[in-house]
Amino acid sequence: MLKNQRAVIAGKKSWGNDYFLFSLEAPVISRKSKPGQFLMVKITDNPYPLLRRPFSIHARNKHNIEIFFQNTGVGTSMLSQKQRGDKIEILGPLGNGFHIGERSESKKASLIGGGRGAAPLYFLACELVKKNINVTVFYGGKSSEDLPIASKFKKENIRTLCSTEDGSSGFKGLVTDLLETELKTDTPSLIYACGPEGMLKSLSKISKKHQIPAELSLESIMGCGFGACWGCVKKIKKGNTAEWHKVCEDGPVFSAGDIIWD
Amino acid sequence: MVDISVDLGFLKLKNPVIAASGTFGYGIEFSPFIDLNQIGGFVVKGLYLSPKQGNPPPRLAETACGLMNSIGLQGIGVERFSKEVLPQLKGLRSALIINICGDTNEEYARIAEYLDKHEEISAYELNISCPNVKKEGLCPAQDPDDTYEIVKLVKKSCSTPVITKLSPNVTDISEIALSAEEGGSDAVSLVNTFLAMGIDPETRKPRLGNFFGGLSGPAIKPIALRMVYQAASAVQIPVIGIGGIASGRDAIEFIIAGAKAVQVGTANFTDPDSTLRIIDEITAFCKEKKIKRLQDLSGAVDLNP
Ligand SMILES: Cc1cc2nc3c(=O)[nH]c(=O)nc-3n(C[C@H](O)[C@H](O)[C@H](O)COP(=O)(O)OP(=O)(O)OC[C@H]3O[C@@H](n4cnc5c(N)ncnc54)[C@H](O)[C@@H]3O)c2cc1C
Ligand SMILES: Cc1cc2nc3c(=O)[nH]c(=O)nc-3n(C[C@H](O)[C@H](O)[C@H](O)COP(=O)(O)O)c2cc1C
Ligand code: FES
Numbered sequence: 001m002l003k004n005q006r007a008v009i010a011g012k013k014s015w016g017n018d019y020f021l022f023s024l025e026a027p028v029i030s031r032k033s034k035p036g037q038f039l040m041v042k043i044t045d046n047p048y049p050l051l052r053r054p055f056s057i058h059a060r061n062k063h064n065i066e067i068f069f070q071n072t073g074v075g076t077s078m079l080s081q082k083q084r085g086d087k088i089e090i091l092g093p094l095g096n097g098f099h100i101g102e103r104s105e106s107k108k109a110s111l112i113g114g115g116r117g118a119a120p121l122y123f124l125a126c127e128l129v130k131k132n133i134n135v136t137v138f139y140g141g142k143s144s145e146d147l148p149i150a151s152k153f154k155k156e157n158i159r160t161l162c163s164t165e166d167g168s169s170g171f172k173g174l175v176t177d178l179l180e181t182e183l184k185t186d187t188p189s190l191i192y193a194c195g196p197e198g199m200l201k202s203l204s205k206i207s208k209k210h211q212i213p214a215e216l217s218l219e220s221i222m223g224c225g226f227g228a229c230w231g232c233v234k235k236i237k238k239g240n241t242a243e244w245h246k247v248c249e250d251g252p253v254f255s256a257g258d259i260i261w262d
Numbered sequence: 263m264v265d266i267s268v269d270l271g272f273l274k275l276k277n278p279v280i281a282a283s284g285t286f287g288y289g290i291e292f293s294p295f296i297d298l299n300q301i302g303g304f305v306v307k308g309l310y311l312s313p314k315q316g317n318p319p320p321r322l323a324e325t326a327c328g329l330m331n332s333i334g335l336q337g338i339g340v341e342r343f344s345k346e347v348l349p350q351l352k353g354l355r356s357a358l359i360i361n362i363c364g365d366t367n368e369e370y371a372r373i374a375e376y377l378d379k380h381e382e383i384s385a386y387e388l389n390i391s392c393p394n395v396k397k398e399g400l401c402p403a404q405d406p407d408d409t410y411e412i413v414k415l416v417k418k419s420c421s422t423p424v425i426t427k428l429s430p431n432v433t434d435i436s437e438i439a440l441s442a443e444e445g446g447s448d449a450v451s452l453v454n455t456f457l458a459m460g461i462d463p464e465t466r467k468p469r470l471g472n473f474f475g476g477l478s479g480p481a482i483k484p485i486a487l488r489m490v491y492q493a494a495s496a497v498q499i500p501v502i503g504i505g506g507i508a509s510g511r512d513a514i515e516f517i518i519a520g521a522k523a524v525q526v527g528t529a530n531f532t533d534p535d536s537t538l539r540i541i542d543e544i545t546a547f548c549k550e551k552k553i554k555r556l557q558d559l560s561g562a563v564d565l566n567p
Contacts, residue, residue: 243315
């Protein structure tokens, strides 16, 4: 069941003025949430910015959930100024998450995160590990500063390979190129990914070429987050027909093969 | 006790707050957040005779205190609606209003006819004012004759009361409101969204997939209020005020301007329980000002210097 509640910011961490992590006291939402689901976060009680902003559930424990976000505009900038002890209104858990452990053969998973797209992958990686699935995280960014949560994965003993476009850390190039080099020697049974559209498009191709099923988490501008406005659609194939489907309700996670890229 | 009930003549509401079409889904989407029985009523998402694809994304763009949309009325069509959705809406104690769309006058009439036997439907709202389906945002509500013809045809084909939803994208709103009244409309609701556009300066591309879209939210409230005042001054039938309402005081402004009831749209996205909050705030306002019957406020604007 969905819940709209005020949650106390129990913890805050920041990396410069770009990346932020909030820990929120929300036991009910925490208990119900699955990796890949998201929250709609109210930025302010004033009418600007007007809409809530969607953020993936980054991690959870018994009482708290975490969001990890990048400062990219008006809303995220205002949110980043909130302090420990402040309350924010959150709605969730929303959407369908990643499918976990539904195929018996999926014993080895590659998780690909581009920039802030790594946010939902931490929660996912932790759940996969619990199911004894072998996880490798491919984490890409523009520069070394764009990989702030790499250490979190490593702390969980998750194999984490990084890439940067400027070569300041790890593999020099795109995270999808890093994945391709890895695929030469090692094939996962499943790919999970979240990140910029260009990255997800390339992954669709890679998934097809290597015949590895992939689950991709899409972004879209959202009016409501719970299926009421029809504002967040992407073209998705169901059976033989392709139609506009709601990212918030039918997604945000879709099978790579079902997404029709324009 | 404050009496905030509303009598529209053809329909009694327990309070003046109705959720606006396209911002409230089919109602069901909001049941995790509010008890649907507690609001005055709700208007379901615009319905065409056949299923409709809608416009390409991006369908939403935010602007200061406002939202632009170019959804294009994607929907399941009237047949699936009556089979799959209507049964779920039976037995509600709030008014159920169906927002009807059409490409031709006959299409409006056919939907009205098709759904007429359903007693759980309190009224139709004719959406002759959507800026997102025809080229250049054109719609029938921009022409007094087109408005008159559609209303007249629909009234002939059904016994369910008809509310006509007007467009703000006109020079003289009184003229259109009068045409709807002459056509036999039982009420008018206004405003639908304002034709608008946005451009991304980085890419020079329009922010909306359909280029033009409709602006809603707090940004439009003063213009909507002016138009509601003008329409209410022109017609005898009840006027339902819409546009940027996000608080009880906003709703009261529209009622003082001459509206009998109000619709709440975009605010449902920011706060899914905003309709209930607005009802509470209206009651609190009346208590504070010692107003016994909310209806006494309708049209009570004080124009004395
Ligand atoms: C399901 C989902 C999960 C997400 N999870 C995360 C996360 O965990 N961490 C994170 O940093 N970001 C995440 N995002 C992206 C985040 O929602 C946007 O960065 C944020 O809304 C930008 O808001 P702004 O006001 O700062 O930017 P502005 O550009 O000022 O926003 C203007 C409008 O555009 C929308 N918008 C802008 N960029 C995006 C985008 N890329 N995706 C969707 N809407 C956008 C905003 O919501 C707003 O309506 C997620 C998006 C979705 C759809
Ligand atoms: C996303 C969205 C979808 C809408 N869809 C419809 C619709 O299907 N039919 C209709 O008559 N009006 C539709 N509207 C207009 C609203 O019902 C309302 O008239 C308008 O948004 C102004 O009110 P507001 O400022 O409170 O949102 C829509 C508005 C929005 C924002
Ligand atoms: S964001 Fe409103 S329907 Fe998806």
